[in-house]
Amino acid sequence: MKDLIKKLTEAFGPSGAEDQVRELIRREVEQYVDEVRVDALGNLIAHKKGPGKKVILDGHMDEIGLMVTHIDDNGFLRFGTIGGVNPFVSLGQRVYFANGVFGVIGSERVDDPKEMKMEKLFIDIGAKDKKAAEAKVRVGDSCAFYQPFVDLGDRVVAKAMDDRIACAIIIETLKGLKSEHDIYAVFASQEEVGLRGARAAAFGIAPDLGISLDVTRTGDTPKGITMDVSLGKGAAIKVKDSSLICHPGLRNYMVKVAEEKGIRYQLEVLEAGGTDSGAIQMTKAGIPAGVISIPCRYIHSPSEMVDMGDVEECVKLAKALCESPLTF
């Protein structure tokens, strides 16, 4: 599974520019489902047909990134952010564009760290002037952080673990899945800019329930946030985040299934941040939605870390749910 995670995390796909990662996922998933289609928002929807309940299994394929807003006379690029990117993790990073152009993030002179704002930063693609830069990139092009996948043994680190790890878990779940349910695996676009892909997908599919998979923060690093989720303690079952309060019936059902199958889990309350289930739950006249969260350190940095044991528990839980009656 690590090979799949490596391939997925190293693929290019900031919000709205998911083409490359979408084609990669299409190739990985089509053998396990009956039908694959792409909708107007760029969601990849893999349908595994069944007579039972209509279920969305969602994980977003987009990642955070930057978008070029201006090219100056000396060939430096100014940019806006795609999703939650902060200046401290950006400075000194390398970025790459869909066409393979690389750049590094530099800063104007800043004496006081408090003054370090995104507006102070720029991308240097090694162009000697505006003309040379424009031959390689255009205003409106997006770029992603460039960091290779690293295998630390029990744990792995990569950019875009948020939320390619979920894409990997969903693909793994569909592999050999024996479910009576009508499963729509939604590899959603544009989550990082406001749950936009999932909203459209959920309206189009109108499922009986939705389960998102997404990373969540942990409270287990030195003097970090106060949060009852740790790396290595199993799949996290979400209670609440800023985008939704998970359907209590579905959430309790998820806990029940985890306990029955001996799947290690932890309950999660995330105080800041949202996920696609927030959009799914609010679709049409309301759809029960829940979330399997993958504990992840350093979210929205180019080095996001997950525990392979947690990943396996998430696969088991997703599989067990799909193979259960889903009555709650």
Add this chain to the structure above:
Amino acid sequence: MELRQLTALAGVSGNEKEVRDAITKELDSMGVPYETDVLGNVIAKKGGSGPKVLVDAHMDEVGLMIVFIEKNGFLRFAPIGVPPAVLVSKRVYIGKDRVPGVIGAKAIHLQQPKERESVIPVDQLFIDIGAKSAEEAGKKVKVGDYAVFDTEFEELSPGVYKAKALDDRVGCMILLEALKEDWAGIELYGVFAAQEEVGTRGARVAAYRVAPDMGIALEGTVCADIPLAEKEAYATRLGGGAVISVMDRGSIPSRAMVDQLVKLAKENNIKFQFREATSGGNDAGAIQAARAGCPVASISVPCRYIHTPFAVMHKGDFDAAKALLIAFLRSVEGGFRP
């Protein structure tokens, strides 16, 4: 059912079950049919034929959620709709079994002079349930459990009530009263909404289901007629009558509906006031934007100190808001269209 009982129930956003059960029981005894949906809304229906009017009041209240249990048994929490400034040294109940606890903080003796002058942030507060260890606390409380404030309903002086959750059980009471009336010329949908305090989520999906021709939100609203405030900052006054909104962050009410409410208040000698503030938002915004949209208005009861462990209201304002709602619905039966 009385406001005293309704406000005593625990119903922090997403956990409205106690309130929902009490309301559906009341609807059963009134013989009013209803359904509940996946967000936990109660949608009651009454009436004959005519325009579909959605009248909304939210069941949920502000409170806390437990997010972490410390090794030594103290509980860390996230506020749901409550500002941190009002939390320290309050009493709460946690979960279905109403485990009592107090919100503690570092004692003043131990605070730095600078800390004494500022609001204690939530990450320096905790709930003490008297447990010695995480294990002992874990037997009574789980991560994800809700806490409500421990506040008694009291009549401070004749017709002036103090209670928790007046925002918006006061709206729920008015809606129940309206559903007791007979309605022949409208289809009245009474929506007792979930999850208003976390972003008008219940009302949004309920309005999609109902697809109304017009909507009215009933609210307990901000009231700052207190010492130290300038008159222009009062927003509303206790005892000043039913409150009619002109704009907030969620919606600009239909001018036609606002004019109609004012006209009816004057004709029927119902005391009213405008909401002289544009901050805040309520379910009307979600109702207005559901599907292809519909005109909305808000009728509210002033509640001092909302979004704290208690609020104070005036019975006269409640009666006025109820009378204004009923007069409006009768006028829709009589042919009024926004």
